[in-house]
Amino acid sequence: MVILYNFQEIYEVCSKTQVLNLPKLKENLPEIRYEDDVVFCTDYSIPSLHLPFADTGIYNFPICESKQLTAEDGDCKVVYEVTFDIKNSSFNFKPGDTIGIIPHNDTDSVNYILEHLDLTSKSDSQYHLSWGTSQNVKLPPHLPVKSSLKVVLTRFLDLRSVLKKLFLLSLSRHTKDERERKVLEYLCSREGSAAYNTHIMNKHFCILDLFTHFKSCKPPIEILLMNLPRLLPRPYSVLNSNLKNPDILKICFSVVELENNRKGLTTGWLENLSRESTIERKLEKLSLKECNGVPIYLRKNITGFSMPEVVETPLILIGPGTGIAPFIGFLEERQYLKETKDIQLGKTWLFFGCRNPKLDFIYEKELKEYLDKGILHKLSTAFSRVEENNGVKYVQDAILQNAEDVAKWIKEGASIFVCGDVKKVAPQVKSAIQNCLIKNGDTEQEATDLLSDMVAKKKYLVDIWS
Known part of the structure; x- marks a missing residue:
């Protein structure tokens, strides 16, 4: 076991603490069954997922052009402009509108979790979730009843979300190494509140970080399915006017740099797709990796952030x-x-x-x-x-x-x-x-x-x- 220096300090503190005040935990986990010989589908427990502030359904628009707007080698955030091809889509927008982009988790992160939990062999199998005799608990609405682990971890669960205390406590119960378990218990205890804020909240510590630093933590996948929040759409301002050209949609974004050599989930994903949309990559692959386009919907402009109808207004x-x-x-x-x-x-x-x-x-x-x-x-x-x-x-x-x-x-x-x-x-x-x-x-x-x-x-x- 390897505990980083910061967590070693926590271990030394919590090893001297006789009693920890831990939150109450009542685990209600569904049963998961893998079905190899079936026609694959993704099915929800509710008819459809709610899209925040949606004014349209979801469109999959390919990137037809991208460019870096900032200097190649400079002390500044990297900014890209991305142009989507929206021909024949009836996707009507105006300056001041925002779109919602539904991101995907990157393949390396998804594969890392599957490998850590020894589930690589089941990653593409269709699963089926049920409660058995437990009828009083429902699945989170964003979690499909039927799908595959790879699809769910890629498209539906936020792998970058900060770990909540109850989630940490649940994970600690599936951590074999005693020192690692004690550190996790301390972090979610009343006594460890300051340490939780410093090492978890302030550092945006997520499930990927936990599996990296606490190697003996190997929970059932059902715990992740029930505790990881939904991967939510991210809003971006529209950059262009569709009066001038109704066939394209433009946005610009700065690539967010995070700790642990990570980039922002959506901006990092868009950056990779942008690079793959260059002419050379198009000739090589002829399509975007991982999807036929970027999932996009138009958000309601509830604040009225648009130009005045009276064009003479300063x-x-x-x-x-x-x-x-x-x-x-x-x-x-x-x-x-x-x-x-x-x-x-x-x-x-x-x-x-x-x-x-x-x-x-x-x-x-x-x-x-x-x-x-x-x-x-x-x-x-x-x-x-x-x-x-x-x-x-x-x-x-x-x-x-x-x-x-x-x-x-x-x-x-x-x-x-x-x-x-x-x-x-x-x-x-x-x-x-x-x-x-x-x-x-x-x-x-x-x-x-x-x-x-x-x-x-x-x-x-x-x-x-x-």
Whole structure:
């Protein structure tokens, strides 16, 4: 057995603890039966799975083009733009909409779990789950009654989810090594709450990590099936206008880098599919690996995050990093409307922020073209890793630097759109805008009331993520 240094410390602590206050655990596990000589199918205990905020069913769209938007070798998050082929699909969207992408767990992770649990020989067999004499417990609604372990671990269960205490306790009961078992019990006890937060919660410790560090933990697969949560869709902003080209759908995303040399589940998966969609890979494989396309559905735009129907309305658009995505669609559609219908557009001001203009100023060329064509009237930038930028590191700094004009645009009826991180971007941007109003004559209460009124009238709209 090998316990990493951090867990060795925990073992030394818990070995001195005489009694642990453990949560109550009542295991109700279904019976699993493998059926080798049957026609394979995936069947649920309920008619269909609920898709969060779904406005359509699921489409499988192939990637027809992809490109990296950031510098190849730079100190910044890697950002890709991916184009999906949606010809003849009746998939109607508009700038400001979001799609849900249903990710897959990677093959290596799935195979690792199957090998660890000595289930490789059963991975492709159809299983059947039943309760036997236990009638008071139901299967999780996302878990198929009939399927295969490989399909379920790939498509339905979140292998990256943080392990909850009851799950840890259940796993500890199937851990043969005494020291490993004691560490797991301590982590899910009342006495080990601080250690749980430090080593499990804060480090996003998942079932893959547990099997790596606690080699003797080999639970029945039913425990994973009942405790791993559903693999949920991830939302992404639409990048383009379907008025200009109804046959394609674009998104952009930054690849999330995690501990243990892992990447974000969906962004890492999309990155791999993007690389396989290059011409060379198409000639070699002629299709995407693991699926005939990426499972996508359109989400309801419940916040109304879309351009005003009155095109003369001035717009203030605020989107650092990939938060710029919906606004590229805004600008593309406004250019299309101007060129095809010869209409007068309201002024548009975009605030954009990134680390370094030489590394991750995505869509710089396109934005300059929109400026030249009068689609975009003002562009304010902020670069957090550039010292010679007059102290403007973040978009909120750029907003405050232009306080007088920002206040003037708002008083002239501008609508404000903010796209970015819920904890960092959204509150700081709103505070900066409020300060702009205060600096130009409003009291704090008047500024607060004005922004509240704009929110109520959908003139201050926010598209945020965590």
